[in-house]
Amino acid sequence: MYKKLRIAGMMSGTSMDSLDCCICDIQINKKNMILDFKIIDKMIFPFSQETIDEIRSCVYNDSNCLDRLDIYLGKIFLNLSQKFISQFKVDYISIHGQTVIHIDKVKSIQLGNPKFLNEFFKVPIIYNFREKDIKNGGNGAPLAPFLDWLILKEHKKNYLTINLGGISNISFIAKKGSIESVYGFDVGPGMSLIDEYTNLKWGERFDKDARFSLNGVINHKLLNYLMKTSFILKPPPKSTGRNDFGVKFVKEVGKIFPNVNPKDILRTFVNFTSKAIKLNIEKYILQYHKIDKIIVSGGGINHPLLISDLKKDLDFKFEDILDYGVHSKFKECLLMIVLGYARINEIPSNIPNVTGSGKNIVLGDIYES
Template sequence: MRILGLMSGTSSDGLDYCDVEINIDLDYNFKFDIYDFNTVPFSDSEKNFLLSRRECESDYPNFSKEITNLFISKIEEFIDGSKFDLIACHGYTVKHIDKVLSLQLIDAKLLYQKFKVPITYNFREKDVTLGGSGAPLMPFLDWVLFSGLDREILTLNIGGISNITYIPSSKKRDKVIGFDTGPGMSLVDKATMKIFNEQYDIDAKYSTKGSVNSRLLEELMKNNYIIAAPPKSTDTYNFGDRFLDEIISKNKDLEPFDLIRTLIQFTVDSIHYNIINFINLTDSNYNLVYSGGGTDHPIILDIFKMKKVNLKSISEYGVDSSVKEALLIALLGACKVLNLNSNMPSVTGAKSYCVLGDIYSG
């Protein structure tokens, strides 16, 4: 079936899309053919609008419609008469409380009325209902993609939040481990905006001028979430403005460039800590298959190389890094239509397998 997968992550940079033909059978043999993919960026005002409204719970019904209209306007920039069997939309995350709630806003009826194809959405709620965290979702795609390889695989995705997936050489679904390690680029982006009034540390132009503050880094690495054992999940609310404001208030003498550089180091060190402490790798010479916008940052991969980690881009396995999240959503949509279990209880802690998502078809 031809599916349009839509994803807007916690970094709120834009709307990722993937126009893909998906075939998956009852044994999860997965074939796909991507026709088109890209990210339609949000303007600064659109991004600020999204971020400023996340905590206005009383206004969520209106916010949901506004988000949907924003998504529709972005879809119209690229759709170009393409015909889809299904649109799979993650929605926009406004609240995530581990094992309690994971809420993504999208008005499926409004999307359906515009494009006249079934809409799949709400891909986290059922897992939470079963006692799971509803996140991360990526380990399902990782398991489907890499289950044909005869060696253990460790994947890393760095977006606003960082997450890893461990797939043992046995490829047994119930042995897959995956969780959010902590911040991705969320803190760096917020600090860059707060201090330099720029959305990102573009080309590492700020972080390369700074040095790691070891005292601050040591304190950051004591964070309760970072050192907690999986299953666990988080979002940019927990590593966002309040977290950053507390750092700044306690470190008023810290040079701005040093703050940015230290936050970069915190992202990498928190990932590495979780790999070393919570993943039982049988091969010390493992490959770390990376993806996500954060891995485009010039310093991030250099730090991993200094830690003697063997890095491989997911593009070496036939998947462009920037399409992975939208491809995941398209796959979840296909599984909903085909009634295939798509959660990963070994990852989320859910009591059982289930078919994720809801579907609206008029």
């Protein structure tokens, strides 16, 4: 058995709206890779509008922002989390950082300098989980299939997981449990286009309870155009980000379809998100495997219209990740803890079948003063 550890995990995803933190006791059986974990506490820290604006400016406009934002976010992560984490004696802190650039097989940059957390808490910080995979020919993403495999491999069913963050990604975990049989890839937009367009047209950060999209109708000419997006049709391994499905994308759609009602455009973005997931599942999973169960997680589960579209398109009953011991909002936070634990114990945590990397790699760096 690897040693039992208490790790704090911190995640700021492609939704760019909050820092999610959780404290977890974790241990992995060295012989059979069975994961044992207990989430002790968890907390969401919404970003201020100033922080959101700083991140968005770096993602979309300011190519000279990286060093400055790295320091800024490092301090923000500490300020938000210090009172919460200080309640617990943790052995390590594992952070993802805020993705500002992601280009398949080229680079993936996450910001949030770890030195501030290290100086305050006096524990090693594990970070930078994507770089080594990219250096070995991979995409550096997605990372979630490793956690999905650990959680689901003992259940003797063929599982498909769908994560609806800013970007949507899927994992297929075969019932035989072999990590070599795991498939996973980014599909396309999750909530990114819905959120970006809602912000652009109505000044709201997200389409809460589908309040705008429910009043629109699907424009099939626009939908057909969207379904021809090259990334959606691209075979895996593949990964993406807001560089592909962000504000530039929605503005371009507005220029090409200037006479379509904004609520109809938003409604079509919702359906496009669902249809893109359906197409990729049918083309790259169902052609080769039977799916027994589907688990959906991520912030997108709170968008009733997107979930309704997905249920119709996939014609499947969805299971709750909570039934497997993981709160949907904190799944990626737990992923950081698992990846951090793997780094500490020198366990390879990328999956070449998923990222396209040339070999199995121990991901992440350790920062300690």
